[in-house]
Every structure is written in structure tokens, then in C-alpha cells.
Amino acid sequence: MTTPRYTEIADLTDDTPVLRDIRHHIHRHPELAYEEVGTAALVADKLAEWGWQVTRGVGETGVVGTLKVGEGTRSIGLRADMDALPIVEQTGKPYASATHGKMHACGHDGHTTMLLGAARQLARTKRFSGTVHLYFQPAEEHGVPSGAQKMIADGLFQRFPCDAVFGVHNHPGMAPGVFLFRRGAFMAAGDKVTITIEGVGGHAARPHLTVDPVVVASSVVMALQTIVARNVDPSQPAVVTVGSLHAGTANNVIANSATMELSVRSFSEEVRALLKRRITELVQAQAASYGATAIVKYEEGYPVVVNSDAETEFAAQVARELVGDDKVLGHADILMGSEDFAFMLQERPGSFLRIGNGAGEDGCMVHNPHYDFNDKNLPIGAAYWTRLVERYLAQ
Template sequence: MPLKIFTSLTDMAPHEPDLTRLRYQLHCNPELAFCENETSDLVADRLKEYGFQVHRNIAKTGLVGTLTVGDGTRTIGIRADLDALPISEANTFAHASRNPGKMHACGHDGHTAMLLGAAKHLAQTRRFNGTVNLIFQPAEERGFDSGAKQMVAEGLFERFPCDAVFALHNHPGKPAGTFMFRSGAFMAAGDRVNIHIVGQGGHAARPHLAHDPIVAASSIVMGLQTIISRNVEPTKAAVITVGKFAGGDAPNVIPGQVELRLSVRSFDPEVRALLKNRIIELVHAQAKSFEVEANIDYIEGYPVVSNTDVETRFAIEVARELVGTDAVNDNMEMLMGSEDFAYMLQAVPGCFLRLGNGPADQGRGLHSPNYDFNDQNLAVGAAFWSRLVERYLDSDRVTT
């Protein structure tokens, strides 16, 4: 019986120049959530050129490319995200954003390029037996009612059944080309809270005639800091961050209202519910004590990213084959960031993993105006996705 051949890093070397050009093209033309029209067109054209069946207009700008080889009944899904962020790019290199106020500051340009690289290679080599569904998803960055949620709600996995689904995200601060995995809970649930404190404005010299929302909001901010330390069990992780505090325009005027915006992160469903209840109770109680009114819009965002054990072990095995054991961390720490791939993992078994993006110094971390995807990863990611598909849809693979 001949030895089976699966994709190696050297197999992707000839594709690197094209992948880099493609990534630069995507980076130059960033588009925001549910507006990724040119990006979606580019992806669809590439997939059609490679021989995939392309299905569009899923969650507005999302699409799926399918390719079946042989008579195998197994199916696999791989997701890449398409959208950029509302950030003005500070980089001055030639492939910097041409769309003012928009930037690929999270590496979705790289994620898309890697998956298209795998698509081309898989279509050329056709060394698998079954069906691969390549899912190009809009609006990952939205934070709520996101692309993954809408694709699943629109029947993604009923239309394109997947026995397992996989996705990755680059990870600044870890060496490029290294893989990080964790079975079970990996990334936190993320909620948003918008709070409007409505008081009674007045002259700064006569505060007794006003109901000062600045003072009330300041007390609320300090009170919120006690929820984690005094209500959440110390062994359970949670975060409440006040990311916006806005009110007032002049030093001699007490404003009539203040806006607070919060980010709330957790892993445990009971902790998540506790945080919501305590935040609402505390804000209303503090507001009442200052004779102001609090209006709260509590937006439940992405669920916990929870990887299934079998699929995670399989992905770890493929990564070790590709880059060696020393370049694979099979038990990464839990991350407080959130990711809407969680919705897909609620519907289908699978694994979300991280791929090192190199140093994150000089403010080049995710969501930074100086960020850029590490092009060393393009061939690595494309090779990983190709090998994962080949191994998962290997006709001789024994499943348990």
C-alpha cells in the first residue's frame, strides 16, 4: 500500500508570493461589519476560480465555498472572518488602509488569505475523500448580533452539514508559526452595558441646586469594582471594565447627564448571571442615593468559546505533525477576550485555536492602529488548514 502524502510546509512555499499579494490587497481595502461587499466579491471570485461551489448572501455578506472529492460521507467546516475595525491606521507601509477610519487591526485579512490559500491547494491536490465547507463570515467584531450568530440562525449547518468545524485567530506576543490549543472553555463570554445617568444640570458655583450625574457616575464606577472582589468566588475568573465615561463640556457647568459603557467578561454561566444582576442592582441603588436616574441597556454578547475534546486532540495532532511538538502548546491558559465562533461551536463540535503572530511590542497588539498581520504565518496557516482537511477526510482514518 503506498504511503499517504499530506500537506507539509514546503508544499505551500510556491504559494507564498500570491498569498502575500492577496493579503496586502485585503489589508488595503478594509470593510466593517455586514458591509464587506468588495471583500466578499474577491473571496467568491477566488473560490469559483479554484472550482468550489459558492453560496452567497448568508448573513448579508457571508459566503460558503464547498468542494466534494470522492464518495466519502464525512464533512468538515473551516471558518475565516472578513471584517475590519473602525480604527484609523497609523502604519505608513505601502499596503496600509486606503479607507479612512477603517483598518484590518485584528488580522482578519490574514485569516481570509490563509483559508483561500488552503482552498487553492486543496482544489489542486484533491487528496481527501468527502466534503469541505469553507465558511467566510462577516461581522465578527460587532460584539452582539454578529455574523456567526446570524449565519447559524439562517441555517448554516442545515444547508452545509459539518461533522466538525474549526477556526483560528492570530496571537501577538507568541512566536510566529506556533500553535496554541485548549480543550473546554477557552475564551470568555463578553457582554456590553450602556448606562445613562440622568441628573439635573446647573451652575458649578451652585451645586446644591443640581443633581450632579458626574459625582453619581464616579461613585458607580468605584462601586462596580467591588462586584468581582466581593461577589464572585475567587477561584472563578471575571472582569468588569469601564471603557467609556463621558459627560460635560465646560468646567463651570454641571451637566445634565453622563454616559458609561462597560465590558463584562466571564466563563461560568452562573457568574455571568450574577454579574448582570449585581451590576443592575448596584447602578440603580447608587443612582437613587444621588437623586439621579439610571437607564441601563444590558447587551448579552458572545458565549464562552468551548472546544470539544476529540476535535481539539485531533487538531493538536495535525499541528504537531506539521510544525513539531516544540511549536505546539496543547494547554494554553484561558483568555478573557471573546470570539463569536462560540455560536458555531454551540451547534457543531469543533476547535478554536491560536496561531502566534510574533512580537507585540511598540503597541502592535490586536486592535492597535500600528498592528499588522505577520506574513510568515500565511503559508503556515494555509498548510495547517490543508493538512487538517486531508487528515480529517482521509478515507482510512478511524474515528472514535
């Protein structure tokens, strides 16, 4: 019996210039959540050109590519996100965003291109037996309802079923080509809280005749920091961040109201419920103590990313075969960021993994105007996805 031939990174070397051009085109033409018309068209056209069956408009602007080879009955799903962020790019790159106020600051242009590279290689070699579905998803950055939720609601796993589903995100702080895996809970649940503090406005010189919402909001900000420090079990990870606070329009006017937006992260349903209860109680009590009122709108967002054991170990083993043991972290640290791939993992077993995007000066954090996806990952990611399919659907 001959040993199966699985894809190596060197097999994608000649494709790198093509993949780089695709990535740079997507980067130069960023589109926000549910606006990914041009990106979706590019993806669909490339898939069709390479012989994939293409379904457009899944979950509004999502695209699914399907390729069946041989008589194998197993199926696998691979997902990439396509949307950009409302950020003014400051990279100075020749392929920088051509649309002011929009940029690919999270690497979704790279995620999409790596999966397209795998699509090209899989169609070219067809070294598997079974069915592959490629899920090009919109609106990962949108919050609920996210692109994953809309694709699932549009019958994603009924129309394009898979036995397991996999996704990837780049990881600044680690060298390109380093893979990170973790069984079980990997990324946090993320909730959004909007707080409106209603006071009594008036003249800045007569504060005794007002109820100053700025003072109330300031007190609330400081008090919120005690929840994680004094209410949550220290062994349980949690984050409460006040990301936005707005009040007033002039220095000599005490405003009527102030608004705040919070990002709340947790890893267990118990802690998630505790945070919701304590934030609501604390905000309303703080406001009342100043004679103000507070309206708390609590929106539960993405759930915890929970990787299934078998699929994660399989995915890690494929990475070890491709890049070597020294470039694979099999038990990476938990991450407080959130990811709507969690919704897909609630529907199917699978794994969400990370790939290093650069360390030191080359490791700019995502959601930053200076961020850029590392093109060194294009052939590595494309080879990884291809090999994962070949190994999962081995003939």
C-alpha cells in the same frame, strides 16, 4: 499499502507571494461589519477560479465555498472572519488602509487569506475523500447579532452541513507558527452594559442646586471595581471594564446626564448571572444615594467558546505533525477575549485555535492602530488547514 501524503508547509512556499498580495489587498481595502462587499467578491471570485462551488450572500455578506471529492460521506467546516474595525491605521505600511477610519486591526485579513491559501491547495491536490465547506464570515466584530449568528440563522449548517467545525485567530505575544489549543472553555463570554445616569443639571457655581451626574458616574466607576474583587469567587475569572464615560459639554455647566459603557467577561453561567445582578443593583443604589436615577441596559453578547475534547485533540495532533511538538501548546491559558465562533460551537462539535502573530516588538496587540497581521503565518496557516482537511477526510 502506501503511506498517505499530507501537505507540508514547504508545499505552500511558492504560493506565498500570491497569498501576500491577496492579504495586502484586503488590508488596503478594509470593510466594516456587513459592508464586506469587496472582500466577499474577492473571496468568491478566487474560489470559483480554483474550482469551488460558491454560494454568496449567506448571512448578508458571507461566502461559502464547497468542494466534494471522492465518495467519502464525512464533511468538515472551516471558518474565517472578514470584517475590519473603525480605527485609524498608523502602521505606515505601503499597503496601509486606503480608507480613513477603517483598518484591519485584528488580523481578519490574514485569517481570510490563510483559508484562501488552503482552498487553492485543496483544489489543486484533492488528497481527501468527502466534503469541505469554507465559511467566510462577516461581522465578527459587530456584537449581537453577529456574522456567525446571521449565517446560522440563514441555514448555514443545514445548507452546508459539517461533522465538525474549526476556526483560528492570530495570537500576539507568541512567535509566528506557534499553535495554541485548549479543550473545554477557552475564551470568555462577553456582555455589554450601557448605563445612563439622570441627574439635575445647572450652573457650575451653584452645585447645591443640582444633582451632578459626573460625581455619580465617578462613584459608580470605583464601586464597580468591587464586584470582581468582593462578589465573585476568586477562583472564577471575571472582568468588569468601564470603556466609555461621557458627560457634559462645557466647564461651567453641570450636565443633566452621563452615559457609561461596560465590557463584562466571564466563564460560567453562574458568574455571568451574578455579574448582571450585582452590576444592576450596585449602579442603581449608587445613583439613588446621590439623589439621581440610573437606567441599566444589559446586553448578553457572545457566549463562552467551548472546544470539544476529541476535535481539539485531533486539531492539536495535526499541528504537531506540521510544525513539531515544541511549537504546539496543547493546554493554553484561558483568554478573557470573546469570539462569535462560540455560536458555531453551540451547533457543531469543533475547536477554535490560535496561531502566534509575533512576540516582543513584533507582537503588537490587536485592536491597536499599529497592529498588522504577520505574513510569515500565511503559508503555515494555509498548510495547516489543508492538512487538517486531508487528515479528517483521509481516503
